Amino acid sequence: MEYVVGKNTWDFYEIESLTRTFEKFGLRRYESNALALVCKSGECTAQDLSEYGVIPITKTYQVLYGLQDKDLLSSTLQRPKRFSAKLDEVLDKLLSKKRDTVRQYESEAEKARQVVVQVQAV
Known part of the structure; x- marks a missing residue:
C-alpha cells in the first residue's frame, strides 16, 4: 500500500513507522499521521492529507493547527494553505521537550x- 501526496509516493510501512515514532513522543494518532506525511512530503495541503485517508476532513485543520501551535509545522499565507515540516527539526523539538x-x-x-532529609533531621 502507498500514500500519494502531491507528486510524492510513500510506502505505507515507512509512514506507519514514522507515525509510531511520533506517538512515542506523546502525539495523538491523527497528529502523528499528519506530521509523518508532511515531513515526508516536505509540504502539503489539508486536502492532500484528507484525500489519502490520513485524517477525516472534519478534523484536518484542527489537527494541523494544533501541530502548528506545538511549533512542529509551519504554513504559508496563500490559499490553499500549505503546511511544511522538516523531519530533523521536528525530532529535535520533540527531543528537547522530552529533555525539559x-x-x-x-x-x-x-x-x-x-524534604525527606529535613524530616529525618528533626
Whole structure:
C-alpha cells in the first residue's frame, strides 16, 4: 500500500513507522499521521492529507493547527494553505521537550529528597 501526496509516493510501512515514532513522543494518532506525511512530503495541503485517508476532513485543520501551535509545522499565507515540516527539526523539538520534562522530574525528585532529609533531621 502507498500514500500519494502531491507528486510524492510513500510506502505505507515507512509512514506507519514514522507515525509510531511520533506517538512515542506523546502525539495523538491523527497528529502523528499528519506530521509523518508532511515531513515526508516536505509540504502539503489539508486536502492532500484528507484525500489519502490520513485524517477525516472534519478534523484536518484542527489537527494541523494544533501541530502548528506545538511549533512542529509551519504554513504559508496563500490559499490553499500549505503546511511544511522538516523531519530533523521536528525530532529535535520533540527531543528537547522530552529533555525539559526529564529535567523537571529531576528537580521535583531533588525537592522530595530534601524534604525527606529535613524530616529525618528533626
